[in-house]
Amino acid sequence: MSTSEQYTQTDKLITRITAWIAGVILLGLIVWGAISLYNLYLYEETDDAQVQEYINPVTSRVSGYIRDIRYEENQEVKKGDTLIVIDNSEYTIQQQEAEAALANARAQVQVLNSSIETSSKTSQVSQSQIAAAKAKLLNKEQDYDRYKKLYEVESATKQQLENVQAALDIAKSDYQSAMENYQASLSKVNDARVQNAVLQAEIKRREAVVGRNKLNVDYTIITAPYNGKMGRRTIQQGQAITAGQTLAFIVDQDAGKWVIANFKETQVRHMAVGDNAEVEADAYPGQKFNGRIVSLSPATGSSFSLLPPDNSTGNFVKIVQRIPVRIRLTDAVNTIEPLRAGMNTNVIIRKK
Structure with missing residues (x-):
């Protein structure tokens, strides 16, 4: 076999193989194109x-220094688990101060109630004094009328009539004084009741202050709001933080x-x-x-x-x-x- 014939057969073989490869590739492209068009039509x-x-931030509602960190980076936590503890010394003192102020206001109410009771008893005594002064005045008026008639018929002296007149004036003055004392005791009772209403409002304000300070103490313990997974940890123990500062991130599972x-x-x-x-x-x-x-x-x-x-x-x-x-x-x-x-x-x- 000559060299030219051998090259010719080799070329034919290469051409045949190339044609088969090209055919397979073409067939694959046709299949791929058909599948793509099918998917494009349906999907x-x-x-x-x-x-x-x-992914929500975990923030602090109060300022202070971090006392303890009870989670690790990427740790899974359950709802209610303690994450961060803030030093609550100052907030505890404020709470105790508010509770003492509330107790003082309640004690003032008790003192005022006692004063109201005393004023009420005083007004009752004043009422008794009014009755006695009124009876005395009535008696003196009767004496004056009697001596005036006796004086007119010259059966009593002018000096006797003047003495009876003076006693009548004293009785009127005593009666008027008793009436004024009674009105003053009633005013004291009313004033005490008004002051009691003011103290009741102050007690409510003090109770609100106590409640707020209790919340501040509770806010020093930061817990997980739901089941989740903690993100990257960027805080350290002893670090000073402010209210509203983001301390961590938690993924809500x-x-x-x-x-x-x-x-x-x-x-x-x-x-x-x-x-x-x-x-x-x-x-x-x-x-x-x-x-x-x-x-x-x-x-x-x-x-x-x-x-x-x-x-x-x-x-x-x-x-x-x-x-x-x-x-x-x-x-x-x-x-x-x-x-x-x-x-x-x-x-x-x-x-x-």
Whole structure:
């Protein structure tokens, strides 16, 4: 066999193999294209999606120094577990001071009640004195009338009439004095009752102060508001903190997990609340998670941004906007437990 014939056969073999490879590749592309077109026709898909959870700050309601930290970074906690203890010495002293002031106000009420009772008894005595003075005045008036008649018939001297007149004037004065003393005792009782109402209001204010100080003492113990998992720890024992300062972050495990999928505006027309969704996390390829659409955003993501775009400025460039779609993961808790907030996912929703 000549060299030219050998090259010709080799070229034919290479050409045949190349043709077969090209055919297989072409067939694969056709199959892939057909599957893609089929999926595109039946499903809406996006890779612009992330896992979300409620991540809430743990803040302090009072100022002070951290006495104890009872959690570790990334630790799971139960509702009511103590996380942080703040030194409560100052708040305890304030509470004791407020309780002492409240006790003093209540003691003043007791003293005032005793004063009211004494004034009431005094007014009763004054009433008795009025009765005696009135009887004495009546007697002196009768004596005066009798001596006046005797004087007119010259059976009594002028000096006797003047003495009876003086005794009558004294009796009138005593009666008037008794009446005034009685009115004064009644005024004291009324004043004491008004003062008692003032003290009752002061007691309520003191009780409110005591309640507030008790709250401050309670606020020095910071507990977990729900079952969750603690985030990064950034505080140390002995650190000074202020009211309202964020001390830690806790992930709410009771609220569940969901996915925010940002679909193109041209895709959402095929979606409705209640539609099923399939979620695949980049961290766990091949593992599918089930979900259900619970809401669609009322506006595009850019509309909620700090500086929303203004298309009326003259530099308009049309860009396809995205609509956030909230998808609640419906699998069992132990199934979705590996998912973490912020993980990237792919979401597939079947068209209706």
